[in-house]
Amino acid sequence: IAHPSISPGDFVMQEVVTKHHENYMFLWCIKFxxxxxxxxxxxxxxxxxxISAVKTWTKVNQGLIKMYKAEVLCKxxxxxHFQFGSMLSFExxxxxxxxxxxxxxLNLPPPT
Numbered sequence: 001i002a003h004p005s006i007s008p009g010d011f012v013m014q015e016v017v018t019k020h021h022e023n024y025m026f027l028w029c030i031k032f033x034x035x036x037x038x039x040x041x042x043x044x045x046x047x048x049x050x051i052s053a054v055k056t057w058t059k060v061n062q063g064l065i066k067m068y069k070a071e072v073l074c075k076x077x078x079x080x081h082f083q084f085g086s087m088l089s090f091e092x093x094x095x096x097x098x099x100x101x102x103x104x105x106l107n108l109p110p111p112t
Contacts, residue, residue, distance in 0.1 A: 001057045012052045
């Protein structure tokens with residue numbers, strides 16, 4: 001989780017993102033945000049700007065996982081009153097014991 005030369009405050013600097021985005025998914029996401037949004041980073045991505053003030057990557061990691069659990073995993077009605085049909089079908093998932101046995105690596109498209 002720790003990095004020898006990049007600190008959490010560095011990801012708001014364009015030159016750090018440009019240099020390291022191909023090696024780190026987090027920086028690839030920051031590059032995507034920088035390409036899509038306009039204006040000061042602190043205004044269009046306030047939550048990420050706040051994260052840049054955290055002292056260590058361990059704390060950033062803990063905070064992001066905690067936020068993901070609270071905002072995504074703990075929300076019961078993720079999809080509610082949604083009609084599945086021929087355009088968007090619903091495929092039941094295998095039992096949890098076999099769910100992770102066929103995992104494939106994450107393939108991200110190159111940033112634009």
